[in-house]
Structures are given as C-alpha cells and as structure tokens.
Amino acid sequence: MKKKQNFSLAAPQRWMTLILVIGLVAILSACSESALSPNNKVTFTVNGEKVKQPPALTVDQGEPMVPAAFLESTFNVKLEWALKQDNGNNGVFYSNQVAVLMYHDISKDPQKDKSAISDTQFEEQMELLKTNGFHVISIKQYADFILREGTVPDNAVLLTFDDGYESFYTDAYPILKRYEYPAVNFVIVSSVGDNKNGAPKMTWDQMREMQKSGMDFYNHTYNLHRYGAMREDGLKKPVMTRKQYFKDEKRMETDAEYTARITNDLTEAERILKQELNNPMSVVAFPYGAYNDEVLAIMKKLGIELSFTVKEGINGKGQTNGFRVNGSKYGESSKQLIEKLKGLTVEDGEVQVFLNGKEAEFTSLKPMKRKEGVMIPLRDFCKMNKMKLDWNSKKNRIAIDT
Numbered sequence: 150m151k152k153k154q155n156f157s158l159a160a161p162q163r164w165m166t167l168i169l170v171i172g173l174v175a176i177l178s179a180c181s182e183s184a185l186s187p188n189n190k191v192t193f194t195v196n197g198e199k200v201k202q203p204p205a206l207t208v209d210q211g212e213p214m215v216p217a218a219f220l221e222s223t224f225n226v227k228l229e230w231a232l233k234q235d236n237g238n239n240g241v242f243y244s245n246q247v248a249v250l251m252y253h254d255i256s257k258d259p260q261k262d263k264s265a266i267s268d269t270q271f272e273e274q275m276e277l278l279k280t281n282g283f284h285v286i287s288i289k290q291y292a293d294f295i296l297r298e299g300t301v302p303d304n305a306v307l308l309t310f311d312d313g314y315e316s317f318y319t320d321a322y323p324i325l326k327r328y329e330y331p332a333v334n335f336v337i338v339s340s341v342g343d344n345k346n347g348a349p350k351m352t353w354d355q356m357r358e359m360q361k362s363g364m365d366f367y368n369h370t371y372n373l374h375r376y377g378a379m380r381e382d383g384l385k386k387p388v389m390t391r392k393q394y395f396k397d398e399k400r401m402e403t404d405a406e407y408t409a410r411i412t413n414d415l416t417e418a419e420r421i422l423k424q425e426l427n428n429p430m431s432v433v434a435f436p437y438g439a440y441n442d443e444v445l446a447i448m449k450k451l452g453i454e455l456s457f458t459v460k461e462g463i464n465g466k467g468q469t470n471g472f473r474v475n476g477s478k479y480g481e482s483s484k485q486l487i488e489k490l491k492g493l494t495v496e497d498g499e500v501q502v503f504l505n506g507k508e509a510e511f512t513s514l515k516p517m518k519r520k521e522g523v524m525i526p527l528r529d530f531c532k533m534n535k536m537k538l539d540w541n542s543k544k545n546r547i548a549i550d551t
Contacts, residue, residue, distance in 0.1 A: 190545055191203055191206045191545045191546065191547060192545060193206075193547045194546075194547070194548045194549070195223060196550055197548075200223070204216050205521045206547075207519070207524055209514055209526075210514065212514055212526060212528055212540075213527045213540055214514065214524040214525060214526050215524065215525060216521055216522040216524060216525070217502070217516075217522065217524075217525050220525055220530060224551070226504060226505055226534070227480060227503075227504070227505050228503070228523075229481075229482060229484075229485045229503045230488060230501060230502045230503070230516065230518070231488045231500060231501050232488065232491060232492055232498050232518065233498070233499045233501050240281075240282040240304075241282075242282075242303075242304050242490065242493075243304065245465060245466065246463045247295075247301055247305045247463070247464045248305070248463050248474060248490050248493055249291075249306070249307045249309055249457065249464060249471055249472065249473040250306060250308050250474055250475075250486075251309050251311065251459065251474065251475050251477075252266060252271070252308070252309070252321070252476050252477050253265060253311050253312055253314065253477060254266075254312070254314045254316050254348055255271060255314070255316035255317065255321050256316065259477075259479070262348075263479040264477060264479075266477035268320045268321075268324065270483055271324060271476075271477075272324045273483040274483045274486060276328075277483055277484070277486075277487045278306060278330075278487070281304075281487050281491070282303075283304045283305075283490065284301075284302040284303070284305050284306065285305075285306050285307070285308060285330040285331065285332075286301055286302070286305050286306070286331070287307075287331035287333075287365065288331070288333040288432065289365075289430075291307045291455075292430060292432070292454070295455065295466060295467065295468060295469060296454055296455070296469070307333070308330060308332040308476075309332070309333050309334070309434065309457065309473065310335070311334075311335050311369055311434055312335070312336070312337060312369060313334055313335070313336030313340065313341060313350045313366075313369065314348050314349070314350060314351070315344075315349040315355070316348070317334050318351050318355045322359055322362075322364065329363075331363035331364065332363075332364055333364070333365040333366070333367060333432075334365070334366050334367075335366075335369035335434035335457075336366055336367075336368075336369055336422075337370060337372070337374045338368070338370070338372075338417070338418040339371050339372040340374075341353060353425045353426070356426060357425075357426065360426065366426055366428075367422065367431075367432040367434070368415070368419060368431065368432060368434070368453070369418075369433070369434050369436060370414055370418055370433070370436055371414045371417045371418035372414060373389040373411070373414050373436055374436040374437075375388055375436075377391070377393050378393065378396065379392065379393065379394055380394055381396075381399070387436060387437045387439040389411065389435065389439055390440060390441045390444065392404075392406075393410075407443070408447065411443070411447050412450075412451070415447065415451055415453065416451060419431055419451065419453070430455075431452055431453040432455040432456070432457075433448060433453055433455070433456045433457070434457040435457065435458060435459075437459070438459030438460060440456065440470070445470070455469055455471065456469065456470050457471045458470060458471065458472060460473070461473070462474075462493070474486075474490065492518050495518045496519055497517065497518070497519060498517065499515050499516070499517055499518075500516050500523055502525065504533060509533060510529075512529060513526055513528055514529070527540070527547070528540070534551075537549065537550040
C-alpha cells in the first residue's frame with residue numbers, strides 16, 4: 150500500500166523562507182560590492198576650486214576613501230604606510246613575479262634634482278633588500294623568465310637605471326659590487342661620454358669595465374629622450390610618441406616620416422650598443438615612459454622583445470612591456486620603498502599609516518591597501534588636519550576647505 154504524501158503548508162513556508170534569505174544575502178553582497186567600486190564621476194573641490202584630475206574614489210560604509218598619493222600631492226603632507234599583517238608566507242611576498250626598481254642619477258644633494266637619490270639612501274635600500282629577503286636578479290634572468298621557460302626566485306627584484314649618468318659608475322657601481330647585485334642601465338646612446346650637456350654621462354670604456362662585474366647596458370633610444378614641438382603654437386610633447394611640427398615648413402610630420410624617424414633612431418641605437426658592448430639581446434626603456442602602438446609595432450619589426458615603462462606594478466610571465474617602481478621618489482624613505490615592494494600584490498590588506506612621521510589614528514574606518522593603492526578614510530584625514538569636509542553621496546560631490 151502506497152504511503153500517502155503530506156501536503157502541509159510547512160514545506161512551502163520553508164521554501165519561501167529559504168528564497169527570502171538567499172535574496173537578502175544577494176542584495177547585501179551587491180550593496181557591499183557597489184560601495185567598494187571606484188567612482189570616477191565624483192566632483193572634487195578644494196577651497197572652492199575644482200580638482201582637474203579627481204582621485205579614484207571608493208565608498209565604504211557610506212564614507213569616502215581616496216588614495217594616499219592624491220592626499221600627499223594635493224595637501225603637501227607625507228603619508229607612509231606599512232602592512233599590519235605580513236602578506237608573505239615565511240617571508241615570501243610574491244612568487245613567479247619580478248618587481249623592477251627604477252633609478253636615474255646618484256647625487257650628493259638630491260634636493261637639486263628630485264629624480265636623483267643620495268648614495269647613502271641608495272646603499273640603505275640595497276641593505277634593506279638583503280635583510281628583508283629580496284633577491285636581485287640580472288636582466289638576462291628577467292628576460293629568460295618573461296620570454297621563455299626561465300624561473301626566478303621568490304621576491305625577485307631587477308635594478309634598473311635610466312639615462313647613463315656617470316654617477317652609476319662612480320657611486321652606484323661600488324655599492325652594487327659590495328652587495329654582489331647585478332643591475333642594468335639604459336643609456337641615451339647619442340650622449341655617451343658627454344660631459345658638457347647636463348650631468349656627465351658614462352663612457353663606453355666604463356661600461357665595458359662594469360660588464361665584467363655583472364652590469365648591463367641597454368637602449369634608452371639614440372636621441373629621442375627629449376620634448377619637441379607638436380603643434381604650430383609650440384606645444385611640446387615627448388618626440389617618441391608624437392609627430393613633430395616643422396616650423397620652417399609650416400607643416401606636421403607625416404605618418405611615413407614619423408615611422409621612419411622612430412625606426413632609424415632605434416636601429417642606430419641597437420647597432421652601436423651591439424658594436425660597443427656585444428649585447429646578446431635588445432631591450433628598450435621608453436623615455437618618460439611614453440610609448441604608443443606604433444612604437445610597439447616598430448620594436449617588434451626590429452626584434453626588440455622587451456621594454457619598460459614608468460608605470461608602477463609587478464611583472465609576471467609574458468609581461469613584455471614591464472612595470473617599474475620608482476626607487477628614488479622624492480621624500481620617500483627607504484623603509485617605505487620596501488613596504489611598497491612587499492605590498493605590490495596585496496589588494497585587500499589593512500595598513501598602519503604615518504602622517505608627517507607620526508602614527509595616525511583612524512576611528513571610523515581603517516586605511517587599506519587595495520588595487521587602487523593605499524586608500525585613506527577621507528573624513529578622518531580631514532579631522533587630523535583640521536579641514537572641513539562636505540561629502541554629498543547623492544550628488545557624488547566632495548568639497549574640502551582647508
């Protein structure tokens with residue numbers, strides 16, 4: 150005899166309850182995600198003046214958070230940070246990736262040139278790389294990893310210099326030798342050995358000497374490290390990525406002329422570098438980090454497989470146009486640089502923040518390291534600096550009075 154089914158109201162009620170719970174969870178999840186999404190349409194004013202390039206804004210629990218870099222540049226403060234919890238596993242901050250540090254000149258007085266770093270701070274950074282478990286690799290190891298089946302150690306770092314300054318030979322090289330660190334310098338080929346225009350540049354003999362100790366020298370173009378007129382009104386932009394305006398002829402450079410100019414420059418630089426240094430491969434660091442699709446296409450035709458920008462990030466396999474981290478950022482401490490390296494792959498980690506050298510206390514929200522950078526709760530920041538904040542979430546408007 151078949152057992153009679155019991156069609157009570159309890160079962161439908163249970164199903165309805167379950168559906169309501171699932172719906173509520175979905176709504177809450179969507180709200181949370183929305184609150185953390187960047188809002189690029191926000192209107193941002195400071196003392197009544199509209200900020201031309203507003204920061205990437207996130208909203209958490211109804212409160213605005215903005216990148217620390219924006220606050221530093223806008224309000225002339227110094228914000229440094231450290232991850233509250235080590236994101237590494239037994240000191241491993243990242244694997245199968247390479248952080249590339251970028252330097253330019255070594256100077257006894259970096260205040261005169263804000264792209265330079267003192268020899269003292271440079272050596273301090275090299276020591277901190279060692280004591281914090283970073284492993285410095287060569288450009289050959291980097292190329293084998295990016296382009297082929299090569300491997301790199303955990304916490305791998307590549308040291309790069311731009312412009313071919315003589316200070317690399319006189320100041321950086323002795324420090325690098327003490328630590329047995331390789332490095333690569335991207336030289337402006339037309340200015341090699343030039344002691345008359347700007348800071349002195351290295352000679353080919355100096356480069357050949359340093360090659361014996363693991364230093365490499367590659368392409369920063371032959372003569373494209375400059376700005377040139379791109380319009381009739383004289384507006385200047387990097388000549389590598391913009392067609393030039395010929396004032397005498399009152400016309401713009403043609404597409405064919407632009408392609409030929411870039412091709413000829415890179416070809417000449419490569420020819421001389423291979424002739425003088427027997428370079429086994431071709432690598433370019435773009436002047437000012439500027440490049441475009443046409444430049445990349447020309448490089449491919451010339452067999453230049455690797456390049457570097459000045460955009461911050463970390464490099465994994467296949468990242469042929471490499472990111473770099475500025476190792477000589479003006480006003481940044483050596484300790485902060487190391488923390489930045491440790492946090493390159495962290496997209497959701499709580500950080501400890503120091504405002505003008507003192508630990509900052511946040512009451513409403515906690516500052517976080519996210520993909521957009523280190524995000525600072527704006528309301529607490531304004532209170533600390535005795536600023537008035539007007540945050541209108543409905544109109545996407547932020548106004549700050551200092």
